[in-house]
Amino acid sequence: MRILIVEDNRDIAENIADFLEPKGHELDFAADGVTGLHLAVTRRFDAIVLDLNLPGIDGITLCRKLRREAHVATPVLMLTARDQLDDKLDGFEAGADDYLVKPFSVKELEVRLHALVKRGGVAGNRVLHAGDLEYNLDTLQAKRAGKLLDLNPIQRKLLELLLQNTHRVVSREELERHIWGDALPDRDVLRTHIYGLRHAIDRNYDTKLLHTVHGAGYRLHAA
C-alpha cells in the first residue's frame, strides 16, 4: 500500500516506517500540514495517517480541506492524544474515517489501515494529462485522442514521470533513476526507450508531444 504519514514527531514517524516498510508498504512523509496537504493532493495514496496536532495547518482543518476543497476521497486515519477524545467527533465530521489514540501499537495501525483500504479503496482515479494525451495511474492505460496506446512497463514509467513534469525539462538522469533506481545501466539504454515511447505517442499524430532539449533532457508538452 502507498501510505502518506503526516506527523511532526520524528520518533513516531520512524516507528511507523520501521514496521510498515519491511512489510512492503511504500511510505511518504510530511512533517507539517502544508506539506502534507500538498502531497495528498498531488500524489496517489491508498491511505493517509494524519496527526491531529501539526505545525502549519492542524489535522482537522487539513482533512476538511482535503474533502471539501480538493475532493480527495483517500481514507484518512487520525492520530490523537488521549485527552483529545472530544476532538474525535470533529474529526469524523471533518471527514476522517478512523482514528487511533496515542500511544498506539503499530500493529494496530496496520490492521486499521488494512480495514480502511479494504472498505473504501474505490477512491483513486488519478489521471495525468498533456494535450490530448492522458495516462491513468490506476488502470495504467494511456490514450491519445481517445485511442488506447500500447506501452510496455518502461515506457509507462517514462510517461508517468514526464507527465508529472510537463512544465519543465526532465533530465536523462532523472528519468534513469525513476526507472532503475540506483542500479543504473552502464550503457545508454534510455535512448532506445525514449525512441520507443516517442513512437507509441507521436508516430501517428501531427502535433508532437515529446520534445528533446539537446544537452538537457526531455519535455512533454503540447504546442
Next chain:
Amino acid sequence: MRILIVEDNRDIAENIADFLEPKGHELDFAADGVTGLHLAVTRRFDAIVLDLNLPGIDGITLCRKLRREAHVATPVLMLTARDQLDDKLDGFEAGADDYLVKPFSVKELEVRLHALVKRGGVAGNRVLHAGDLEYNLDTLQAKRAGKLLDLNPIQRKLLELLLQNTHRVVSREELERHIWGDALPDRDVLRTHIYGLRHAIDRNYDTKLLHTVHGAGYRLHAA
C-alpha cells in the same frame, strides 16, 4: 440508538451501561454467544458490540454466522484483549466493522459507535460485479452469465480482491499479500492460481475478463 452488547464480563457490561444508558441509548445484553446470536437475528439494532472471547460461540464465529448465514448487516464493533491483536484481521474478514482494544474508554466506544452508525453500516454491497461476472460475499458463490462457477478458496480470495479493484491493475504482490499475508511463499505459486482462476472464469466465454498487464499485475474488466 439501540445497541446489543454481547459480553460475558459483568463489570465491563455494567460500565458500558452506566455510561450509555443515561445518554438515552437503549441497550440489550447477552452474556454468551448463543444468546447473542439469537438476539442479533431476532431483533433490530443500530449496532452490535461483540466480545471476542465468549462462552458458547466465540465472537468471530458469531460474526461470520451473522453475515454469511443470517444476512444481518448491522454494524459490529469487536472488543479484543491487547494480546489478541492478530485475531483482528480475522475479525474484519468475518465481517466486523471496527474493534476496540481492552481496556478501553467508554467514551471512545461511544464515538466509534456513532461513527459506525453514521456511516450507515455501509458495508452493504455484498455482491461484487464485473461485466456478467458476479461474486456474492455472503454465500461465497460466483456466477458468470448466471451460471455457477466452481472456485476453490484461493481462487475466491483472488477474485474478491480483483473485483474490489475492477478499475485498476492489481500487482502480483498485492494479490499475494491478500492471500498469504506476510508469510509469502518463496516460489511463484501465484502463477498457478491465476491460471486456475482464469480457467474457471474465462475458459468457456468469448469475452475474457481477467487480463494480464505485463510487468505490472492483473486487471479484471469487461471489454
Next chain:
DNA sequence: GCGAGCCTGTCAAAATTTTGTCAAAGTTTA
C-alpha cells in the same frame, strides 16, 4: 562559417525476464 567531437535518433537482432501451461507430488480437510 567549418569541422571535430559529442549528443541523439534509428532499428533490428540477441539476451533476458516474465508469464502461461499442466501434470504430478505433497498437504490439508472432511
Next chain:
DNA sequence: TAAACTTTGACAAAATTTTGACAGGCTCGC
C-alpha cells in the same frame, strides 16, 4: 481414507529489455 486443495517443477510461449552499429544533428572553438 478419500476428496479437495495447494505447491512444486519443468518446459513453452510471449513480451520486454539490452546490445550494438550506424547515421544525423548540435555546439563550440577556431
